[in-house]
Amino acid sequence: QLQLVESGGGLVQPGGSLRLSCAASGFTVDYYAIGWFRQVPGKEREAVSCISSVDDITYYADSVKGRFTISKDGAKNTVNLQMNGLKPEDTAVYYCAAKWDTVPGYGVKSMCVESSQVDSWGQGTQVTVAS
Secondary structure (H helix, E strand, O other): OOEEEEEOOEEEOOOOOEEEEEEEEOOOOOOEEEEEEEEOOOOOOEEEEEEOOOOOOEEEOOOOOOOEEEEEEOOOOEEEEEEOOOOHHHOEEEEEEEEEOOOOOHHHHHHHHOOOOOOEEOOOEEEEEOO
């Protein structure tokens, strides 16, 4: 069974940093694309960043480019999202998701660009940016 558990959320001041982690179990991230999404009450969930199973193919939403960095730790079966220069508009519940990466890049395009159905979601972690 594919399971994802997010951690690292919290309250941070504008301009601060947080590092979110998505720990996978029941599968290896070497075969799945992993994506980070966020949702604010009353709004649709949006793709933030995705990374492919191999080859480090990545996607970033325009709103986070240059501030957020996604990375994979295969040894820990974890995908991290380093968030710097946080803004109040980054406040949201952040979720990670997994999608089978049939060929490298397919999962990234499918999840982050085409908003296609994913194979598994985590339970989410709250990020609040406020002074």
